[in-house]
Amino acid sequence: MEQSRSNSTQAEPHTQSGPGGRRTGRVIGIVAVSVAGLLLAGFGVRQLASSGLPDATHRLTLPETVGDGTYELSKDLSQTERADALGRALSAGSRTPQAVIAQYASVSSEAPSVLALSGAYGQFANPAKIRQSMMDGGARAANATATVVQPEDITPTGSDTTVTCQAVKILSTTAVWTVQPMCAWADGNTVALVTVLTAETPEPTPENVDLGRLAALTVKVRTEARQPIG
Incomplete structure (x- = not known):
């Protein structure tokens, strides 16, 4: 992770030219404000017991690309106050948590979107x-008003990893109602929340939310970002 930070910590969010690029920039703003807040709210819900902790065998890194190269790292927020707050929130039910927060931008100019990864190892x-x-926590965030799709556990085809996903209705920083789908994984060494927002945000209805697709992407991101220690 240290190598990727040295190249990307100061990188500006990836934007596209033209009107679509301006919309993509607004989407990135939505992600930056809401996602870390959702995660912090989530970890504040319960004080988890710290007994019987597993060995430390894996860490959470920030690859230059995720999703088989469909998203590239645009902003590393792991050294921010937000990340420090996340680490403190996790400390009650873990040992030596290290927060990792980042934004990834799609490499496609035809379908601009932003993937946000917030977690810890x-x-x-x-x-x-x-x-x-x-x-x-996602359902209780300050800018979330309703859970559009209730939480469900999903194990994507061909995977042995189960993620929990849901979608909430939020009011964005540009005062536009939208749906924010999210999936989370957690194992003995890594935990993370993944969200994806597109420039053309659908109407906030359950029919327009494909949690199965996001779950498969989340598992792929986990495989790419979760790496052995040493």
């Missing part, structure tokens, strides 16, 4: 409860 107890806590 360390030694965590009760991964299933952590996933549920993140969903609870």
Whole structure:
């Protein structure tokens, strides 16, 4: 992770030229404000027991690209006050948590979108409860007004990793109602929340939310970002 930070910490968010680029910039603004707040709210829901912690075998990194190269790292926020606050929130139910927060921009100019990754690595107890806590936090965030799609556990085809996903209705920083889908994974060493927002945001209805697709992407991001220690 240290290598990727040295190249990307000061990078500006990826934007496209023309009207679509301006819209993409607004989407990035929505993500920056809301996602970390959702995660912090989630981890504040419960104080998780820190007994029986697993060995530290993996860490959470920030690859230059995720999703098989469809998203590229545009902003590393792991050294911000927001990340420090996340680390402190996690400390009650873990050992040596290190927060990781980043934004990724799609490389396609035809379908601009932003992927946000907020999480941490360390030694965590009760991964299933952590996933549920993140969903609870998403529904309680200050800019969230309703849960459009209730939390559900999804194990994508061909994977042995279960993620918990939901979608909430939020009021963006540009005063536009939108739907924010999110999926979370948690294991003994890494936990993270993944969200994706597109420039053409759909109407906030359950029919327009494809949590299965986001779950598959989340598992792929986990495979790419979760790396052995040493």
